[in-house]
Amino acid sequence: MTPTGMRRLHPLSPLLRGLRSFWFVIAAISWQGFAQLGLTRGAIIVAAFGLLGLAWSWLGWLTTGYQITQGELRVNDGILTRSRRAIPIERLQAVDVVQPLLARLTGLAELRLETAGGGKTEAPLSYLTLAAAHDLRRQLLAHAAPPPTETTDTPQTTPLVSVPTPRLIAAQLLTPHILLLPIAVAFTVWLFIINPDLTLFGIAGTVTAVAGILFQPVKEAMVNYRFTARVAHDGLRVGHGLLERRAQTLxxxxxxxxxxxxxxxxxxxxxxxxxxxxxxxxxxxxxxxxxxxxxxxxxxxxxxxxxxxxxxxxxxxxxxxxxxxxxxxxxxxxxxxxxxxxxxxxxxxxxxxxxxxxxxxxxxxxxxxxxxxxxxxxxxxxxxxxxxxxxxxxxxxxxxxxxxxxxxxxxxxxxxxxxxxxxxxxxxxxxxxxxxxx
Structure with a gap:
């Protein structure tokens, strides 16, 4: 609990959010940047900015809290600029429980709230325990919709549709991105032929460019892995994801x-x-x-x-x-x-x-x-x-x-x-x- 009586996020939240800083810094420096700075100096920069990100995430955790009261979800956050948001539960359009890879390894999840006309996720709560996230989602949906008239919920155990993994992979093989792959591979081989003295960073950059072509179909396959959709009393329930597992309710x-x-x-x-x-x-x-x-x-x-x-x-x-x-x-x-x-x-x-x-x-x-x-x-x-x-x-x-x-x-x-x-x-x-x- 925060000093104001609001609930805190899980104590591991600063660590998981702070680890993102390392990836952001690595992406910002890029292969070319590491080639100019050198591996040692580049590693020091990544470590320094990563530790600053961890410290900032910990300060953010101390000032973040949430509670349900008077038909609203109230969220307080912010370090330099304090923010106090009151989200009417009746405006909620969807409530998603998302588990990125690191969160799944630690048994945590992120709750994402979507409101009418919102251009982005409203007040995402990251991170809670998986059980707490599902419990909070049930509370929010119970306030947002009238109680069910039936006592049973058989659609929860019988999916309306489920997508077999072989079909999902085959569908991604039949996309324009995959059809461009032979051209990209031929271009990569041609680069090695005309310039056999490519450096490590040059090779990495070329391989990254080829991987970029595969990014969309591979992402699509991972995002929709083990896709199921069910109709339950509280709406349409969708579950999917390989590295990042999502449980969504609309x-x-x-x-x-x-x-x-x-x-x-x-x-x-x-x-x-x-x-x-x-x-x-x-x-x-x-x-x-x-x-x-x-x-x-x-x-x-x-x-x-x-x-x-x-x-x-x-x-x-x-x-x-x-x-x-x-x-x-x-x-x-x-x-x-x-x-x-x-x-x-x-x-x-x-x-x-x-x-x-x-x-x-x-x-x-x-x-x-x-x-x-x-x-x-x-x-x-x-x-x-x-x-x-x-x-x-x-x-x-x-x-x-x-x-x-x-x-x-x-x-x-x-x-x-x-x-x-x-x-x-x-x-x-x-x-x-x-x-x-x-």
Whole structure:
């Protein structure tokens, strides 16, 4: 406990956070820097800055505390500048328990809180014991959502979807990064041929450049290792990760949109990727015009339909009736015009796009904040327009219906405005008139 009565983080937190300083300094110096400084001088600099980082982390631990009170999570932190944050629990969009490698080795975890419209994690608590992190997550979600009506929670033991490791690895082998690998290896061999006297640091720099090409597919495979998704009473529960294990919970009532995309090299195997967005997860890159959290890193079309239906009940991707783009859109989008389509379902607005990567996006009408109709130069030339549905609290999500004839685009926009309008408030009962009034 802190002097103010707030709970402290785990005593090992300063050590784990301080160790990051060593890696940051090593990355900042780079191979070229070590070559200029020498190994001994470089090691001294790394050690000095690393120890300063440890000391700073310890001071931060002394001044950090948290507590739940009056419907808020209150967090105090800061060394030179004190910060006191009060996060309304009802604004929480997602609560994640994350275990980086060093934290897993020590049995600790980090709690990350995502709020509506937040551009980054709100007041991450690192680190707590794993049991304490899960217990705090349960408390927060219990305050953020009404209590479950059922006493059993069978979906916790039966995953909605799980991704086999062989399929995950095979999917990463079918990415543009891997296709560029032979070129990178050939370039590395060519460097050795023309310059056989490369120094140790030159070799390390060249190998690092080749490793950079492998970084994204390897990272994707490690992040989504042993991926499982379950629907429980408190929301969608997702678990994944090899070096950094994550347990994430997203309340289903916070879901804004869901999307599925099928890259060109995956389609021969019938694979697709599904994602979901809430107000807290709408800023990272993903589907064309769509961003969010992974629902399914790679799976069959049937599995993609299942996870989308789980987060948006009543939505069946294969039952959507698509209205294709106008034939004149071939001059605006020559490769993808046959895929451009839109649909106004009962509860969602759906758009389809993409040629190399086929994408489908469905958005809850209630989450649409504004509707726009735009015309670029080429669109004006051919009498076409694009309808944009902007999503409340998630600027990273942009559902666009392209290739629509102008008159149709205006009708579509009016229909979207009507469907997304909040229900009119119930009329107030007439007030009693004072006695004596006519």
């Amino acid at each position: 309340p289903l009532k916070r879901v804004i949109a869901a999307g599925v995309r099928a890259p060109l090299l995956w389609r021969g195997f019938g694979w697709a990727r599904a994602s979901v967005a809430s107000a807290a997860y709408g800023l990272d890159s993903g589907i064309e015009g769509f961003a969010g959290r992974t629902l399914l890193p790679v799976g069959t079309r049937l599995q993609a339909r299942q996870v989308v239906a789980a987060v948006l009940p009543g939505v069946d991707l294969d039952a959507i009736t698509w209205n294709p783009a106008h034939p004149r859109s071939r001059w605006v989008a020559p490769l993808s015009w046959r895929r451009l389509a839109v649909s106004m379902e009962d509860s969602v607005f759906a758009v389809r796009s993409g040629w190399a990567t086929r994408a489908e996006l469905v958005v809850d009408y209630r989450r649409i904040q504004s509707v726009r109709v735009t015309q670029g130069r080429w669109e004006r030339l051919f009498g076409l327009a694009t309808v944009h549905a902007d999503i409340a609290g998630a600027p990273g999500i942009a559902s666009r219906a392209r290739g629509r004839e102008l008159s149709e685009a205006l009708r579509l926009a009016r229909d979207l405005i009507r469907r997304s309008a909040p229900p009119a408030p119930a009329p107030l009962p007439p007030a009693d008139r004072p006695a004596g009034e006519g």
